Amino acid sequence: MKPLVAIVGRPNVGKSTLFNRLVGKRLALVEDMPGVTRDRHYADAQWEGRTFTFIDTGGFVPGEEDTLLQQVREQAQLAVEECDVTIFVVDAREGLTPADEAVAKYLRKSGKPVVVAANKLDNTSGTMQALAAEFYKFGLGEVQAMSAEHGLGVSGLFDEVVAKLPPKEEDEDAEAPPDDGIVRVAIIGRPNVGKSTLVNAILKEKRVVASEVPGTTRDPVDSPLTYKDQKLILTDTAGIRRKKTIAHRVEQYSVISALKTMERSDVAVLLMDATEPAVDQDAKLAGLAEERGRALVIVINKWDLIGVDQRRQETYRESLKYALKFVGYAPILFTSALTGSKVEKVVDVAVELAKQFRFRAPTPQLNRLLEHMVDNHPAPIVRGKPLRLYYITQVAAAPPTFALTCNHPDGVPDMYKRYITNQLRKTFDLRVPIRLVFRERP
Numbered sequence: 001m002k003p004l005v006a007i008v009g010r011p012n013v014g015k016s017t018l019f020n021r022l023v024g025k026r027l028a029l030v031e032d033m034p035g036v037t038r039d040r041h042y043a044d045a046q047w048e049g050r051t052f053t054f055i056d057t058g059g060f061v062p063g064e065e066d067t068l069l070q071q072v073r074e075q076a077q078l079a080v081e082e083c084d085v086t087i088f089v090v091d092a093r094e095g096l097t098p099a100d101e102a103v104a105k106y107l108r109k110s111g112k113p114v115v116v117a118a119n120k121l122d123n124t125s126g127t128m129q130a131l132a133a134e135f136y137k138f139g140l141g142e143v144q145a146m147s148a149e150h151g152l153g154v155s156g157l158f159d160e161v162v163a164k165l166p167p168k169e170e171d172e173d174a175e176a177p178p179d180d181g182i183v184r185v186a187i188i189g190r191p192n193v194g195k196s197t198l199v200n201a202i203l204k205e206k207r208v209v210a211s212e213v214p215g216t217t218r219d220p221v222d223s224p225l226t227y228k229d230q231k232l233i234l235t236d237t238a239g240i241r242r243k244k245t246i247a248h249r250v251e252q253y254s255v256i257s258a259l260k261t262m263e264r265s266d267v268a269v270l271l272m273d274a275t276e277p278a279v280d281q282d283a284k285l286a287g288l289a290e291e292r293g294r295a296l297v298i299v300i301n302k303w304d305l306i307g308v309d310q311r312r313q314e315t316y317r318e319s320l321k322y323a324l325k326f327v328g329y330a331p332i333l334f335t336s337a338l339t340g341s342k343v344e345k346v347v348d349v350a351v352e353l354a355k356q357f358r359f360r361a362p363t364p365q366l367n368r369l370l371e372h373m374v375d376n377h378p379a380p381i382v383r384g385k386p387l388r389l390y391y392i393t394q395v396a397a398a399p400p401t402f403a404l405t406c407n408h409p410d411g412v413p414d415m416y417k418r419y420i421t422n423q424l425r426k427t428f429d430l431r432v433p434i435r436l437v438f439r440e441r442p
């Protein structure tokens with residue numbers, strides 16, 4: 001799992017500007033994901049052979065109703081509890097304020113690695129640099145003078161961050177969990193939708209045998225089990241949250257826990273409450289799964305409170321498909337964790353999706369499909385020339401990733417990408433995220 005780097009600081013010091021500067025290039029790649037990426041507060045970046053995930057905690061702690069001190073304190077707590085390194089941004093033109101002091105005090109006490117970013121130093125003259133020196137008073141170590149707006153000092157900041165990251169783990173750069181035959185399932189969702197109840201209901205199923213999985217942590221949130229001869233590990237993200245000291249503001253924490261857990265999982269089971277229509281937070285979690293390329297099952301829980309009417313399920317399914325268009329491939333199930341209704345089905349579908357997640361297509365069959373696609377739906381004209389797709393291979397699994405060789409790798413219209421993706425889904429029955437890469441003919 002990639003290390004997490006938090007950005008904290010009071011409002012208007014330049015956190016979002018810095019965040020966008022740090023991850024700017026990556027963000028553009030996912031722009032065409034409607035609805036989800038508008039307010040992104042986390043993204044990956046690479047530096048000196050390390051990959052890490054930045055989190056703008058300012059975006060995670062909205063707190064309009066809170067005082068400034070409460071807000072920054074919560075950001076700092078979130079950073080310290082969930083992240084490996086904290087970037088503490090201050091406005092060097094304005095100088096040190098009481099709110100800064102409060103954050104500094106908290107960070108100091110935590111003993112966790114911190115880099116102080118003295119921002120808004122837009123020119124490199126000596127007097128500007130001198131302004132940064134004031135922040136050594138925090139006693140948090142090195143202060144990096146910088147300008148997020150003008151991109152000054154950013155590489156120095158990256159260096160500082162990388163120097164403070166925990167030692168690189170062997171599987172840190174792995175894009176997916178190990179392919180060891182164990183299906184890892186993350187149970188995610190807003191607080192109180194029934195995650196823990198679902199995990200307990202699954203564990204009570206007659207066909208489930210609690211199992212020892214060698215090499216797994218004995219963390220109470222991980223439940224190893226065997227079901228129809230398949231080994232699984234269910235991770236209850238609600239359990240992670242409950243272990244934490246702060247119960248307050250659980251929604252933000254659940255997003256970060258979900259992010260962390262999902263990275264270690266093949267399949268995300270996104271639980272929603274049938275009595276509350278899909279909300280922003282649900283869409284965020286679904287978007288996270290798509291973005292991290294994890295298989296996704298959407299589970300509408302507490303269906304016992306709605307009734308048995310089949311037509312209501314269909315209506316519900318339709319409106320949900322519309323609200324969560326960007327994960328239209330994800331199966332939708334209706335359960336009652338409380339009565340145990342359909343909980344076995346959740347496991348069946350998760351196991352099936354885990355297989356699809358690791359699927360590998362034979363190259364000849366892929367190329368027959370490509371021919372067929374181009375015949376049925378000729379590739380469009382790009383910059384005055386017809387787009388030519390020469391061949392296709394699968395270059396990775398988990399999630400299935402296909403490379404297409406063509407004459408205009410940058411010019412393939414989104415419509416045509418969607419067409420190809422849909423044909424791949426249909427042909428190979430893939431209800432998991434699919435990635436396409438376009439390459440020039442060598």
Ligand code: GDP
Pocket residue numbers: 009010011012013014015016017018058119120121122146147148149150
């Ligand atoms: P946040 O509330 O901490 O996320 O702060 P923002 O990133 O929204 O920035 C607040 C304001 O400060 C915006 O008007 C930015 O354009 C401005 N700002 C951010 N970084 C710099 C900088 O390096 N130099 C200057 N002069 N302004 C900056």
Ligand code: GDP
Pocket residue numbers: 189190191192193194195196197198238301302303304305335336337338339
């Ligand atoms: P979590 O925070 O997502 O882990 O949610 P919990 O599992 O703690 O459940 C929250 C509340 O919802 C508890 O009071 C559960 O009994 C209740 N609950 C969970 N699943 C169902 C369900 O399928 N039907 C009904 N009626 N209540 C449920």
